[in-house]
Amino acid sequence: MDFPDMLASSIHDIKNSLGVVSNNLAILIGDPETKFSDPQRACLLQHEVQRVNNNLIQLLNLYKLGENALMLDICEHQVEDLLEEVVVNNEAICKSLGVTLDYGCDPELSGYFDLELLRGVLESTIGNAQRYATSRIHLDAKYKDDYLVIQVEDDGAGFPPELLKVTGIGHHMIQMLNVSGRTRLGLLFAEKISRLHRTKERTGFIRIENGCTLGGGCFQIWLP
Amino acid sequence: MADALFAQKKFLVVDDFADMRSLLRGILYAIEAQHVDLAANGSEALTRMSKKRYDVVLCDYNLGPGKDGQQLLEEARHRELLGIDSIFIMVTAENAREMVMAAVEYFPDSYLTKPFTAELLRTRLRKLFDKKANLSNVNRALTTKNYARAISELDQLMVTSPKYKADYQKLKADICIRAMRYDKALRIYQDVLSVRDLSWAHLGVGKVQFLQKKYAQAESTLKELIEHDRTLTEAYDYLARAQLAQSRYSEAEKTLDDATKISPRGFQRQVMLAEVATANGEPEKAETAYRKAISVGKQSMKMQPAIHAGLAKALAANGRHTEALEVAGRISRNFPSHPQAQLYQATTTVLVKSDEGDEEGAAKALEGVEKAMKNLDPASISANMGLELVKTYAKLGHKDKASEVLHTVVANNHDDDIFIAEVKSACTNLDLGEIDDASINNIQQNVVKTNNKGVQLIQQGQFDQAIELLHQAADGLPGNRTVNLNAAKALILKMQKQGAKHEELQQVRAYVDRVRHNGPEDWRLIEVTNQLQKLVPTD
Known part of the structure; x- marks a missing residue:
């Protein structure tokens, strides 16, 4: 396994962890019982998580593109x-x-x-x-x-x-x-x-x- | 924004993570859904779907061990657990590219990439409900395989709602292929290509050429397409089929190697690769591919006893006879409701034991074959099973029985070029005396000749002669769908001209039953049964 492959599989791992963060955050924000001292910050967190997620998807796609494995439809x-x-x-x-x-x-x-x-x-x-x-x-x-x-x-x-x-x-x-x-x-x-x-x-x-x-x-x- | 539309709909959420299920339920409540059920895996989802008609299924692709989302969708559609207006949305972690591009029988209505917001789901669902309502008549026609009706409904839609003409055109071409109206499908693809160079339309052209048996043309179309679009795995699949139909096994293997490198999860592709590697005398590669196919397709309805039998034979060829016998011995247990499972178990055991040099054990296992055969209608023996029997009999020196089965199975499947090529390749390794490529061609040609002569007589209006000829052929080949359907058509045409008789109607029904028994999926049945229903007996 060379470095790009390792990188690609790490990205999968990071994406999964990020999914857990993102889902739990969404549950907290969506739950009317949750009391944030500053709800704005919770939204900013969600925004950043979304951005990291987009970046990871882009990295994966760029990796696939480099490997000639990106499917185009x-x-x-x-x-x-x-x-x-x-x-x-x-x-x-x-x-x-x-x-x-x-x-x-x-x-x-x-x-x-x-x-x-x-x-x-x-x-x-x-x-x-x-x-x-x-x-x-x-x-x-x-x-x-x-x-x-x-x-x-x-x-x-x-x-x-x-x-x-x-x-x-x-x-x-x-x-x-x-x-x-x-x-x-x-x-x-x-x-x-x-x-x-x-x-x-x-x-x-x-x-x-x-x-x-x-x-x-x-x-x-x-x-x- | 209140949305009465979703309040009345029934939703099912399928996800293996409890947190994710409640998150998705939360999203659905946020868009004013009121009826939301949850399922943690594929089998729980199928149970729920068999008890309640859901309007929307929101299903994660990864469902842990057990079925994945695509296998769940296939089984649900196959068992008709989803209504024609139901919406199935596949939720995926990354983009759904590989799934979208895979050669699958049933596509979800939509894909959603995680994470997504309630607002996106609301917008998407509204569009999907509109689209389903638009296509309602088309889908209704498709469920009864009334392709002509589906096509005319689509033609109307293209006039009344031209906005989605591109989608309708694609669907129409697809339906034309299913209805075997290849020229019509080809025209649609060419129309699309005259405006814009698009891979899916080139693929369509290649597919049609393959189905029209213009293998060399299909090959050049698909090769050129792959040259420009290296990741289009479906193009590789059809290219491999075109190469197989021309008995070019090593080239087909290379094509499948390339495709499995791009997408190793394709079940059918791994099976094809395993079979080709077997034919090319590479049992180790065959074993790997069979194992992959079995692991990918473990939970799929498409898993067949033949694939387990294939693995057992590859193991035997690799000298691992004990393991091979274990795999063979589990076939009927693994496929408890498959009509040919016992027979596969028996033939595989014979072949493995014989390969091991255990002649006595093989002869004893052959008794199991004879026993399993007694429970089967010979006309219902599939092409693949037939070939297994030929190999089994040949291996134990029963040349007469081997060539008898060979005649039947070739004659019953005379128009399947890939299968005929497989038979020829298998026969070169079997000691079957006078049977060679030429004699196999001969069997095939005899059926073609009789069939063509029958069709010609019908066209000339000489119904009695046509009926006589095709009746005899159909009785001789009860497992040949083409011949039986043509015999039915000849009688129908005669009755349309000269009035219907009870006795002849009965005869047509007998032909139809035979075809239905051997291939309930055969689209050609619809045309014949529709015409049959319109005939009223005059006697």
Whole structure:
């Protein structure tokens, strides 16, 4: 067993332990008998647990990708169904953080993607945005230049400038992991996943910029 | 947000951890569910489901020892413990990728990755109830195997709710395959591919080509697909089948090796690998694969006595005869309600003892074979069992009996190319005198010829001649479903033109009963019984 395999099986173990933490926390929070001195902190804990969980899933998927063992299941899906689900799944946490989370999307919009992988990308991007948003996170999807563009933006301070220089170019992404500040793993994962989506002529990519419509960080995944 | 929708529904939560069960129940109460039952494992869940119709089953994939979530789903659907409008949600720890991509008969209606919130479950359930309501007529038609009806309902849905056209198209192609309307299925896949290059549609094309027996075409389609999508294990499965049907055993083994490396949990795949390794003379590899299959499929309804028999023979080939006899000796106990279990136990014991050099013991065990045979209708002997019998008789030098069974089993399964290839491969290792590939082809061709001649006579309107020919063939081969169905069809067509007679209706029912007895799952029965019901006797 080499190091990556050991790492992968450790991740499984950590994930299981985390599951116990997460479930018990959820039971405590959900139980009206529980008296927290500061309920806000309990919610933040839950939020962090969720983030660690997302990170572990991403690590596992990146490991599988490296081993050529990541299964890809690209089908046509309704985009609104996905946006609605990730928004409702994060609503409670956002509320406790004092952040509004909403989405805008043509109900007829459909696209070709791997549903669960893209869900992972959006969950972790929202998880990131939650840390930096001042009061709002907004999701949006539309077609641009024949690509399906799903965008997650917030009204926080935005991405640090050194990050903005390197997006969209695969191998530079690794270097980003050395840049301190925002969690890079999520972006690395998003970048890899975007590239798995391709047609004969075109390949998906991600783009990050600042100040789209809300003035903060703006993440986009472009899918052919 | 009050939700009267969930208040009336009956929920079942299946999870092996008590904490998790109460957490899930809490989530359900949070979305205003009122009727929530809990089960700690697969068998408890099945007991509950047999007593109460649940609208929603929320089931964890990992259920500890015993059945896993997928095996529970398969048994529940098979035993019709889930209504057509019931929703089964599989809860998984990571993404459900491997499960989604596996070649399984029944898919859950949805997957949820832990942890998830009450709000997500609420949104998902609302959509699922809508979707089920939309597909209600389609699913109703499917439960009675009325494929034509299911397809026309889907065609209507694509017009009335085009939003989910992509899902409906996929489902329609799937139903066309089940109904053996291969050209129609192929057209759907090609339509999809004309818009977008999608792996599942390429896989569909390969599947159809395989089923149409265009093996070389299927092979090139699937190889190209695998080239682009290395992790699509189902493509490997069909590629291996196409290679087996062309008697290319070592290539099939390589294909299955690659697939089991990607996904070792596939039960059917391990069984295939074990069988191929046996045919290729690699008993050690066969033993490993049989053991894996038995451990993965231990709790599955798909476990068969043939797989235990296979393990016993692999053990014998590896020189471990005592262990082999133990495995063989437990077959009837392991499969108490399987009609052919005793026979498998007996034939395996003969083969193991004979391999060990214990001729006396083998001859004695053969008496067990004869005894088990007396309790069985010869027409109901499966292809695999038939081949076991051939090997058993041949091994003990009963050439006449071996070739008699061989004739019957080849003639009864003349249109199963993978099986015919297996028979040929087995015969090269058996001393059966004049039986070789050519004579096996001959048996096969004779059935094909008679069958085709019958169909041709029907088309020419010469019903009496067709009926005479097919009647004789069907009586000679009561276990051959194709021939019996065609004999029934010839009579039906004649009655449709010339009026129905009591005696002929009786004859059709006899053919139908034979087919139903040997293959209750055979979709072709539906068409014949539907036509039969429309005939009113005139005499």
